[in-house]
Amino acid sequence: MTGIATAVDIALNSLVLGGVFLIVAIGLNIIYGLSRVMNLAHGSLFAIGAYTGYTLVASGLNFFVALLITPIIAGFVGLILERMIIAPMRKRSMIYTLILTYGLMFFLDGMIKQTWGNEPRFIELPIFMGETLSILGTHYPVFRLVTLAITAVVMIALMLFLNKTRLGIILRAASTIPEMVSCLGFNMNYVHIGAFVLGSALAGVAGIIAGPLTTIDPLMGHEMLISSFVVIVIGGLGSLRGAVYAAILIGVVQTLAEFFITDLAMVIVYMMMAVILAFRPLGLLGEGKFE
Amino acid sequence: MEKTPRVLEVEDLHTYYGESYVIQGLSLFVEAHEAVSILGRNGVGKTTTLRSVMGLTPPRSGKVTIAGEDTTGWPAHRISGLGVAYVPAERHIFPGLSVEENLKLAARPGKNSNPWTLERVYEHFPVLADRTSQDGATLSGGEQQMLAIGRALISNPDIVILDEPSQGLSPLLVDTVTEIVQNFCVKSGITLLVVEQNYRMALKVASRHYLMSTKGKIAGVATTRELMDDQQIIQDHLAV
Numbered sequence: 001m002t003g004i005a006t007a008v009d010i011a012l013n014s015l016v017l018g019g020v021f022l023i024v025a026i027g028l029n030i031i032y033g034l035s036r037v038m039n040l041a042h043g044s045l046f047a048i049g050a051y052t053g054y055t056l057v058a059s060g061l062n063f064f065v066a067l068l069i070t071p072i073i074a075g076f077v078g079l080i081l082e083r084m085i086i087a088p089m090r091k092r093s094m095i096y097t098l099i100l101t102y103g104l105m106f107f108l109d110g111m112i113k114q115t116w117g118n119e120p121r122f123i124e125l126p127i128f129m130g131e132t133l134s135i136l137g138t139h140y141p142v143f144r145l146v147t148l149a150i151t152a153v154v155m156i157a158l159m160l161f162l163n164k165t166r167l168g169i170i171l172r173a174a175s176t177i178p179e180m181v182s183c184l185g186f187n188m189n190y191v192h193i194g195a196f197v198l199g200s201a202l203a204g205v206a207g208i209i210a211g212p213l214t215t216i217d218p219l220m221g222h223e224m225l226i227s228s229f230v231v232i233v234i235g236g237l238g239s240l241r242g243a244v245y246a247a248i249l250i251g252v253v254q255t256l257a258e259f260f261i262t263d264l265a266m267v268i269v270y271m272m273m274a275v276i277l278a279f280r281p282l283g284l285l286g287e288g289k290f291e
Numbered sequence: 292m293e294k295t296p297r298v299l300e301v302e303d304l305h306t307y308y309g310e311s312y313v314i315q316g317l318s319l320f321v322e323a324h325e326a327v328s329i330l331g332r333n334g335v336g337k338t339t340t341l342r343s344v345m346g347l348t349p350p351r352s353g354k355v356t357i358a359g360e361d362t363t364g365w366p367a368h369r370i371s372g373l374g375v376a377y378v379p380a381e382r383h384i385f386p387g388l389s390v391e392e393n394l395k396l397a398a399r400p401g402k403n404s405n406p407w408t409l410e411r412v413y414e415h416f417p418v419l420a421d422r423t424s425q426d427g428a429t430l431s432g433g434e435q436q437m438l439a440i441g442r443a444l445i446s447n448p449d450i451v452i453l454d455e456p457s458q459g460l461s462p463l464l465v466d467t468v469t470e471i472v473q474n475f476c477v478k479s480g481i482t483l484l485v486v487e488q489n490y491r492m493a494l495k496v497a498s499r500h501y502l503m504s505t506k507g508k509i510a511g512v513a514t515t516r517e518l519m520d521d522q523q524i525i526q527d528h529l530a531v
Contacts, residue, residue, distance in 0.1 A: 169392050173385040179347060180383040184397045184446070185371035 005137035010255055012135075016144050018251020019151030020210045024224055025231035025243050026158070027202030033175040033238045034195035036094060037086055040101040043225025044108035045200045049074045049207020050216045051112060054121045063126050067150065067208055074204020075197040082196035090192070105221070113218045120215035123208070143212050150209055154202070171195070175238065230273050236286025245284055295322040297356070298450060298482050299344070304353035304507070306336075306343045313339045314350070314507030321450075326476070326483040328493040330529060331503030337486040338380060340507060341454050344484075345377045346370045358449070374449035380458050382439040386428030390419050393427045393438055394445050401447030412441040415475070433464040440468070444475055451476050453485040457492045465492055472496045490529050494518060502528045 028042045052073050056066035085104060089096050129143035162168035174181045174191045182188050206224075214220065231250055235242030250269055257265035276284065299321040306314040313336045321327045329337050342348040344355055346367040355363045358373050371377075376397075385393055394409060401407060413420035416437045422430065427438060436456060443451055456472065457465045469492050476483045477496055487493040493500060494515050502524065504510040510528060518524055 166395075169388065169396055173388055173392075173396055176385050176387060177383050179367070180379070180385065181396075182367035183345060183347070183371055183377045183379075183383075184442075185368050185399075187366070187368045 002137050008136045009138045009140065010252075010259060012140055012144065012148070014252040014255040015248070016147050016151075016213065016251075017255055018248040019148060019155075020206050020213070021224075021227050021231050021250055022244060022247035023151060023154055023202050023206040023209070025228035025235070025247055026240065027199035027206070028225075028228050029232045029238065029240070029243055030171075030202070031195050031199035032232070034171060034178075035086075035090070035192040037090075037097045037101065038094065039086075039196075039199070040098065040225065041081070041104040041108055042101075042199070042203055042228065043221030043223075044105050044112070045074055045078065045203035045221070046207045046210070046224045047112055047216075047218065047221035048077060048108065049204030050123075050211045050220060051116050051121070051207075052204065053208030053211050054116075054123050054216055057123050063123070063129070067205070070208040071201035071205040074207070075201035077204075078196040078200025079193065081200070082193055086196065087189070087192065105225070109218055109221065116218070118218060120217045122215060123211040125212055129212075147209055147213065154205060154209075158202070167194070171198075227269075230269060232283075234273055234276050234283055236283030239283065239285040242283055242285030295325075296359075297321065298323045298358055299484060300354075300356040301340070301344065302354045302356075304340070304343055304350050304355070306339055306348055306350040306353075306507070308339055308348060312506070314343065317353070317507040317509060319501050319509065321482055321484050324480045324482055325499065326485070326497040328497035328500045329484070329486045329503050330490055330493055330500050330525075331486075331488070332529060333488065335503045335505050336507035337503060338454055340503075341377070341379075341452055341484070341486055344370075345375070345452065371446075374447075375452060376443035376446050376448035376450070377452045378439045378443050378454060378456065380455040382435045384427035384430065384435050384438055384442075386426065388427055389424045390427055390430070390438055391423040394419075394442055397442045398445045399447055403447075406447050407444045409445070412445055415471075416441050432459050433461070433467070436460060436464070436468055437471070440471055440475075448481060450482045450484070453483070455486055455488065457487060457489040465489065468492075469495050488529065490518075490525055504528065 024042070024046050028039060031037055031039050031042070049070050053066050053070045056069060057063055081104065085100065086097060089100055125143050129146055131142045132139040133142055133145060162172055170181065170186055171191065171194060174188065178188055181191065227250065231243055231246045234249065235246030253269055253272055254265050257268040280286070297320045301317060301319050304314050304317040317340060329340060331337050339348055343350045346362065346365050349364055353363070354361060357370060357375060360373065362370055362373070391409070394412060398409065418434055418437055419441055427435070430438060453472065456468050460468060473496055483497065485493065485497055498515050500513050500515070500518060501509050502511040502513065511524065513524060
């Protein structure tokens, strides 16, 4: 491979990886920003999305149809979790929901092992996605380009939802001054539910997108939880723009690190996080909305 | 003669703010279409009173009745649903939302023949009409107060609760806000409860005044006429 081809390869891989991080991280961020719950079970929703995608495709459904159904199922799981487990704890301090969602993560992982077993699974892709495309000398897998396109569509749809719909405007307002949103007549309980459903749906869709990129195993959610946490910490809690920059940054760093020094990839990412936080404790674009 | 109904009534209210016992037995009422003020120095519990009425800081004991409903312990969104619009002292304009989005979020259909709509708000608040797509947080203090009042009006409320509308505004802007409150709340029959330290403004907009001393205790009730005739009352309760 030529130098240019390698560079293109790395650049595209960075974007693909960063895109998946971004969708999961934004889901985590939406839940935190709107309901002040740091959902440690978020990675498990990502895994549930991947397994759901696997089951749907394995049962004969088209990949793109599965892509539409998976977030609905993940959102529904989020709804049940919020109503049955998170909501009763909402009045307590954040440490309670932190411990609670930590336990929930193990519970969900156990359920995944019960349902799908320990052996890795693979999502079978439509034939055309198995081809490669020649871009500037590199033969790039089509499914990775499709992944990139899906990520872009999800992000654009999310932006349109948040900026153009009434529900989106309510969510944006509630992420800043929830009390005033109540005073305007909106029940914040529904905002909390909406945040969990939307955040879980995003984790789920990221799961099926990531499915073909990696092997699906019961622990895939843990690594993703940590990566997405790193994204919102570096980007700044509550900042959407910060998350975009951070996700791409981590995508690039991790891809580069994997290319040159495979085993130390995550170490480099954490070192980068430490350095960024040393200089900007609230993250790149953090607004300091900690409580 | 039919008695004017009390649309807002507070009976023997006791409210804590965290650990501190802020309101120790407060009673007051507002009749329909009446404009009432609560006057008092800083820190006597005026804001906590309004927060208790609005359901944001629920009282430990006592009773709040709004439009005939016992609303004690209700969450704020249900109280809002009774036609109550609240303008906090901080204005609470949503940052990251445009002027228009701030207004649209609050808009509700009106019952009377001339309801508040986006167009009507822009017509009477030209300063907002010029900044429809600007981030609400970037407005000046005066503009934010206009937006906060416009946001209250566009919900076509029966009752407006204003917390220190004059706070942080220049004397000229205080006059503008006074005029707006007079024209669009008092004269159009909206029931008004306003909290103020600026008694000049309170005397202009409200007709009856509760004089609040420490811990939310009501030291007296007076009409605007009585306060104008006897400046000593104001001296006793408001002079710093």
